Amino acid sequence: MTPETLARLAVARAHRDLSDLARQGVGGSSSGAGARERIESARRLRVMVNELVDLVVLGEALGGTSWEEITRALRRMDAATVRAEYEDAVSEWRGTPAGQAQKAIDEARGLDAWYRQHREDADPSAGNPVSDLLYVD
Template identity: 55%
Template sequence: MTPEILARITAARAARDLSDLARQAVGTTAAPMSPAERIQAARYIRQMANELVNYVVLAEVLAGAEWADITQALNRRDPRTVEGEYADAVAAWRALQEEEMTVVAEGTQDLDDWYARHREDHDPAVENPVSDLRNRH
């Protein structure tokens, strides 16, 4: 297991959680809520979306992507600033030990099962979209 693979698994978890939260937001559309409650719920979805972007960026950095490309994809201007924002996270993930990564990576089959339950016809037709990562080296 590599830090990149672990970051991709973590991003998949974040995507699943974001999807579940967004679906719940649709389910509460007609529910009686205060304006503050609705806004706070929407802000939480945005926070989770930002977290997902951060995990995807982390995975791409750990895979060797150039900061200039990441900066452009983030619609930012200065690669040094973006690199500085992610430096601590990248260093922490690169320092993870194999045992730590293995424990954190558990549950990939659950993510595959979640995907199978929620997959629609227009989604990629893959059986093990997350656990297949564990076969990479």
């Protein structure tokens, strides 16, 4: 299991968690929550989105995407600054032990099941979108 694959699995997990939290926000629209609760809930979503962006960047860097391309996608100006921002995390993930295969496979299958349960007609029709990343049935 490569560090890039593990990072992409973390991205899928982050997408799921973000979706679940956003759906809870819709469900609580008429709950009578106060301003503080509504703001805190929105802030948690923003934090999760920022973490998701970081995980996607990490996966792309581990996959060999150039820092120049990553910098353009982030709409930033200086590739050296972006690289410096992420290089410690990239180094850490490169050192991830490869022996996490079964745990990753199990998690991928769980994410696939979550996707099938929540998939709507406009979503991609992939039956096993995360397991396919791992080349697992």
